[in-house]
Amino acid sequence: MSVDGTAATLPLPVPNDRRALVAIDLGAESCRVSLLRWLEQGPRIQLVHRFANHAVERADGLRWDLGMILEGLYVGLRQCAEIATEGVRSIAVDGWAVDYVRLDDQGTAIADPFCYRDERTVAAEPVLHERLSAERMREITGLQLLRINSVYQMFADDVEKKKHSWLNLPEYVLHRLGGRAVSELTNATHTQMVGLDGEWSSEIFAVLGQSIADAPPIVPPGTDIGRVQGELAMLPAFENTRLIAPACHDTASAIAAIPDPGDDWAYISSGTWSLVGTQLEAPVNSATAREENFTNLGGVDGTICFHKNVNGMWLLRQCIESWSTKGTTLDLPALVEASMTFGPREYVLNVDDPDLMLQGHMPERINAQLRRRGLAELSTEAKDAAEMASFLFYSLAARYAHVLHSVAEITGKRFRRLYLMGGGSQNEFLNRLTAEATGLEVLRAGTECSTLGNFAVQLATLEKTGETVSRPACVWAASLANAQQS
Incomplete structure (x- = not known):
């Protein structure tokens, strides 16, 4: 991997x-x-x-x-x-x-x-x-x-x-x-x-x-x-x-920028939200898909984006914002680096708890869930931010692995590669934990995939000849990955 x-x-x-x-x-x-x-x-x-x-x-x-x-x-x-x-x-x-x-x-x-x-x-x-x-x-x-x-x-x-x-x-x-x-x-x-x-x-x-x-x-x-x-x-x-x-929709644009013609890959669009899933040719609305609350969203070139919304970097950013209101300013890259010194706990957070979707007081909301579950709480102090961040990263990676296992079972796909998109793909620690939890080869598709996909769809539209698209968006997207970015 x-x-x-x-x-x-x-x-x-x-x-x-x-x-x-x-x-x-x-x-x-x-x-x-x-x-x-x-x-x-x-x-x-x-x-x-x-x-x-x-x-x-x-x-x-x-x-x-x-x-x-x-x-x-x-x-x-x-x-x-x-x-x-x-x-x-x-x-x-x-x-x-x-x-x-x-x-x-x-x-x-x-x-x-x-x-x-x-x-x-x-x-x-x-x-x-x-x-x-x-x-x-x-x-x-x-x-x-x-x-x-x-x-x-x-x-x-x-x-x-x-x-x-x-x-x-x-x-x-x-x-x-x-x-x-x-x-x-x-x-x-x-x-x-x-x-x-x-x-x-x-x-x-x-x-x-x-x-x-x-x-x-x-x-x-x-x-x-x-x-x-x-x-x-x-x-x-x-x-x-x-x-x-x-x-x-920016996620559909980002997925359109993945330059992989195969059928054995999944994706995580990682940012405020994490959207975890795969691309399909037709919707899947089976009893299991409904029970596990997966979504079938429109994609580019007649495809379906089959995935689930998972709470993402919102959790940590809300914690950082909470600490900042108490007078402590934290640098995200430094916090990620410091979080690597902590190992996994025996339990993980239910990151998709509806209470964690709400704004404000995130460290306290996290502890409220742990308290309801009878689990040991974490320090909510800014001085212990690295330990809280590590706990969130392990929890997210575990949730990603669980969701991708369900995607594979529901769609019948066998995944080999996992593409990470969005700002969250820059988090090397979370990337490593995700690779370990899923067992997949993890590839960064880029932080600005929605921009690439946006340009690719424009080009596919502008280069039409009559009613026939000369090159589909995915071809333009693969090619634009060579473009110098500044």
């Missing part, structure tokens, strides 16, 4: 049009604007602008600062226009799923969107299932039941809000830039309002009290939805720039 491998690459196909491409990645902790250019020495991917993002607790709930996000994106796009003097051929946006923006009749946001961690869905989830059972919901959608999903958020919205149409965040950004209002398939499936047939479920919409006529049309990944309009279109670089809905 290895944690040092890198994904295979292919010679880069040359696009018909050498203008630059822009990929926007919306993240719950940071947002990025990246540029792909075709230079004499080869393709180059440049991170042009990154800015921090976080949800804000207000009197009316936990919300995203939409104005701040848009302002940061416009700063990055203007910088791209200055750099790419050859012009920008297209822009595409991916990001986290489930959160959405309610719109007025002019297509403008009526309020900042709620964050998926807002606690209003704690009460909404059981009430919704009094009207539509969890079993029936699962039967319709084939999705993992999670209270953060859009369906529970929309059920919690008041009657007045339900009179308004809506767009998920990546599609809203594209709409603000000038594109028509759509719901891209990989993002639409995350709402838990789409049936296994790929269409909005009238049965679910009826239970929500939400008009299905207000739902945006579902389009496949790689759909051209118009061109840049408004103030940005006045810049020479954005003249006739196309807007493309890629795989708008």
